[in-house]
Amino acid sequence: MLDLKSLFPTVTAFIAFILTLLCLFAGTQRNFLEDVDLLTLYTPADTAGTASSGAHDFYSIHVMSYCQGTLVTLDPGTEVTRNVTECSNRTILSSFDPTQAWPKEITSSQDLGWARVISDDFHAFRMTSQVMAVMYCIGVGAMGAAILVRVWTTLSPRAGQGLFEFSFFMLGSFSISIASIIATVIAFEFVALINAHGKGSNVSAHYGERFLGMSWAAVGLVLAGSVSCFVNVFVYKRAAYAPAPASKDIEG
16 A cells, blocks of 8 residues: 655655756756756846957856857847857856956956956855855755665665655755755845946846746755655654553453
8 A cells, every 4th residue: 555654755855856956957058947047147248339259148147057148039029038059068166257258358348347346246156156056966965865765665674764764854955955045145145236236337137036946946845855754754653663552451
């Protein structure tokens, strides 16, 4: 008979595993979840006649890479769409550097008026973004391990396996929660900082709503799975192994 109590944590771990993987690998190549970005940096490439010099209209920043492209309007009055032309190489310790992504003649152009402080902002958040990526990787590994422990428990049940599963759930909950908190800080505080410093040079940023939604959905799922796993290990199992109450003889 299928044990729904034991199946629920595994289902939540699997869905959280998939969502975290998608957040981690989004934008690592063209046409693969390129709109699931941490934030998008919009640059004034066309305003100063510098489009032909190598700058792009936008840079979408992801966990392990960044993509760049142009803004396209197909018909007058229609919504502007993003045309991704290239994505950087995938690396866990990825950090976007505007001075490297843009040609030197753009960032040093007096006509463009590039705010050097924006580059300093990205440099200051470099370590923070790298810690976020590492936390996402730990979360993916922990959720994958929890799923494997559940398979192991199903095929060869032994005492103490539930404790291993709960430990991986706790590790996954901690790491994905920390990564999501860092992503939220970057999405709101860091984006606001870029917008404040980029007013004079028409540089703006916008956080990725889909990325945050997927990341926090994974957090909610893994937390729900952790609570369910805790109940299965420390409540139901303890009740199952508790000694039966002694029956009292009825005196005639």
